[in-house]
Amino acid sequence: MTGTDKLTPLIIGHSRNPRCFRGQRVSLPWESNKKAWLTAAIFKEWVRKIDGEMGRRRKKIVLLLDNCTAHPHNVPIDNIRLVFLPPNITSFIQPLDQGIIRNFKARNRSQMMRRVISAIDNDNIDSAQER
Incomplete structure (x- = not known):
């Protein structure tokens, strides 16, 4: 709540190995798919990594999510509680849409x-x- 703990953003692009990164170290996590969109598989993998990190740090967090199809409800995690916002209001209250x-x-x-x-x-x- 204080903003002192921030998660590293996940970048999703079209190419698995973009030409612009050849010979360069990418400092942020990078995933790819044909449309450069978040998929359920990418989301599950990302949430499991964050869950492992929270477990190592002995923290429990709440992750607020909208009802996007890429946000599945059945992710096996121990240190994160997924809370889904009600449908059709996320564009009004979601900070990412602001x-x-x-x-x-x-x-x-x-x-x-x-x-x-x-x-x-x-x-x-x-x-x-x-x-």
């Missing part, structure tokens, strides 16, 4: 572009020093 996703993507894209530009600039500086 602009968080858009802001997160914009900030992530901006930081990635800064890193790319910095890497290009550093490579140009290194090349110039070699001459």
Whole structure:
């Protein structure tokens, strides 16, 4: 509730091994499928990982979810309680529908572009020093 514990976001893309990441270490968990959407299988795996992490830290958490088909009710977990919001109200009360996703993507894209530009600039500086 205080915001001191934050879960690492899971990124879902189209490609299993995107060209832009070749030779680079991806700092966030990455999953892929044809439509770059969350699936029940991806969700179950992610929740089990979080459940294991919470078990190691001896914590119990509540995870609020909407009634998306990718959020199955039958995930075997011990340290997470899944609470599903009532149908047809999530767009009014869900924070992710209030602009968080858009802001997160914009900030992530901006930081990635800064890193790319910095890497290009550093490579140009290194090349110039070699001459």
